[in-house]
Amino acid sequence: LAKTTQPISMDSYEGQEVNITCSHNNIATNDYITWYQQFPSQGPRFIIQGYKTKVTNEVASLFIPADRKSSTLSLPRVSLSDTAVYYCLVAMSGGYNKLIFGAGTRLAVHP
Amino acid sequence: GAVVSQHPSRVICKSGTSVKIECRSLDFQATTMFWYRQFPKQSLMLMATSNEGSKATYEQGVEKDKFLINHASLTLSTLTVTSAHPEDSSFYICSARDPGQGAGTEAFFGQGTRLTVV
Numbered sequence: 001l002a003k004t005t006q007p008i009s010m011d012s013y014e015g016q017e018v019n020i021t022c023s024h025n026n027i028a029t030n031d032y033i034t035w036y037q038q039f040p041s042q043g044p045r046f047i048i049q050g051y052k053t054k055v056t057n058e059v060a061s062l063f064i065p066a067d068r069k070s071s072t073l074s075l076p077r078v079s080l081s082d083t084a085v086y087y088c089l090v091a092m093s094g095g096y097n098k099l100i101f102g103a104g105t106r107l108a109v110h111p
Numbered sequence: 112g113a114v115v116s117q118h119p120s121r122v123i124c125k126s127g128t129s130v131k132i133e134c135r136s137l138d139f140q141a142t143t144m145f146w147y148r149q150f151p152k153q154s155l156m157l158m159a160t161s162n163e164g165s166k167a168t169y170e171q172g173v174e175k176d177k178f179l180i181n182h183a184s185l186t187l188s189t190l191t192v193t194s195a196h197p198e199d200s201s202f203y204i205c206s207a208r209d210p211g212q213g214a215g216t217e218a219f220f221g222q223g224t225r226l227t228v229v
Contacts, residue, residue: 098145
C-alpha cells in the first residue's frame with residue numbers, strides 16, 4: 001500500500017483558494033487517488049477521486065502530474081464550513097481493497 | 112449515492128459489558144466492509160476487514176477475541192466490543208464500497224459510533 005504524506009495543518013481565510021498537496025512516491029499502476037473530508041465526530045466524506053491529469057467536480061479540483069507521485073486538492077473560495085481534516089488516500093479500486101489513512105491535513109478557515 | 116449507516120451513533124456502557132455496533136449498506140450489497148477506530152485528534156486506524164460469510168481479517172495488534180466481527184449478510188456487519196474497558200472508548204467507523212460500480216469508485220463511510228466506557 002502506497003504511503004501518503006501531507007502537511008499536518010494549514011490555515012486560510014474565507015474566499016481564498018486552498019491547495020493541499022499530497023505525496024505518494026510509491027503509487028502503483030492500479031492505484032487511484034482519493035480525497036476525503038472529515039468533520040469532528042463524523043465519518044469521512046468523499047470529495048474527489050482521480051487517476052491522472054485533472055479532475056473537477058462541484059466542490060473541488062484534483063491535479064495529478066504525469067508521474068502520479070503527488071496530487072493537489074484545490075478548494076476554490078473556501079468558507080468557514082470547509083474547516084475540517086482532509087485525507088489523501090491511494091488504493092486500488094475494488095470493494096475488497098482496504099483504505100489506509102495517513103495523518104491528514106487539518107485545515108482551519110478563518111473569517 | 113450509496114449510503115452506509117451505523118447504529119447507534121452514541122453509546123455509553125459500563126466497564127465489563129459488551130457493546131454491539133451495526134453497519135449497514137443501504138442500497139448496495141457489500142461483500143466486504145471495513146472497521147476503523149479513531150481516537151481524539153488522531154487519524155482513522157483500520158481495525159479489521161469484515162468478509163461476508165467468512166472470518167474477518169484483523170490488522171496487526173487488534174485483538175480478535177475482544178473485537179468480534181460478524182458479517183452474516185451482504186448488507187450488515189456488526190462489531191462487538193467485548194468486556195469493554197475505559198481504554199476502548201473511541202470513535203468507531205465502518206466503511207464499504209459498492210462492488211457493482213466500476214473501477215475507481217469511492218468508499219462510503221458510516222456516520223460513526225462514539226463509544227464511552229465508564
